[in-house]
């Protein structure tokens with residue numbers, strides 16, 4: 494049985510105070526959330542400690558948005574797995590397209606970050622996906638196959654989540670058709686040694702499309718950006734309705 498994981502990626506949004514305010518409104522809306530749905534909040538580094546401390550007993554896991562591959566060193570602006578663990582972090586996003594586009598992440602550094610996360614007992618969420626021009630050129634499968642094959646060298650497939658995030662659908666409101674996302678994710682699953690890995694869809698997931706996306710047989714959850722910033726909207730997403 495594959496685990497359903499619904500993660501909010503807050504990107505560079507929310508101070509500690511805003512994080513606590515979010516929780517005050519969000520936690521009360523989880524009373525009817527079906528068992529078996531793992532809820533993760535991937536907050537900025539500065540809010541991780543406050544988030545962990547405020548969650549005691551709540552069924553939410555804390556996630557980070559980046560990890561360096563070494564335990565310590567002269568790497569200004571980076572953070573290690575042990576530092577994240579100390580803050581109560583359980584998940585970490587690796588290889589998000591924004592990290593690849595703006596901060597120079599490559600399949601090789603993504604691979605190192607995945608290995609480091611697992612070594613520290615964190616569950617990495619590996620993001621893969623194609624640009625609009627790659628999709629239009631019919632290169633989606635080839636692009637994702639390379640990202641998966643290079644990214645997963647020496648990575649334990651029993652301790653991993655994958656997120657399929659078509660880059661053209663991120664923050665655009667332009668969601669991938671549910672059937673298309675299902676097909677790409679089915680293709681990703683065929684590349685894996687462990688076919689039971691949780692594979693999420695990400696890219697303009699919102700309350701109005703989450704039910705259709707989650708009804709697809711290959712999709713095991715969502716990685717949600719903008720719509721995870723408001724408690725009501727993210728609560729509706731984690732409480733998605735099954736058909």
Ligand SMILES: O=C[C@H](O)COP(=O)(O)O
Nearest residue numbers: 502663664696697718719
């Ligand atoms: O990590 C989340 C993705 O980048 C999706 O962001 P979005 O839901 O705002 O499109």
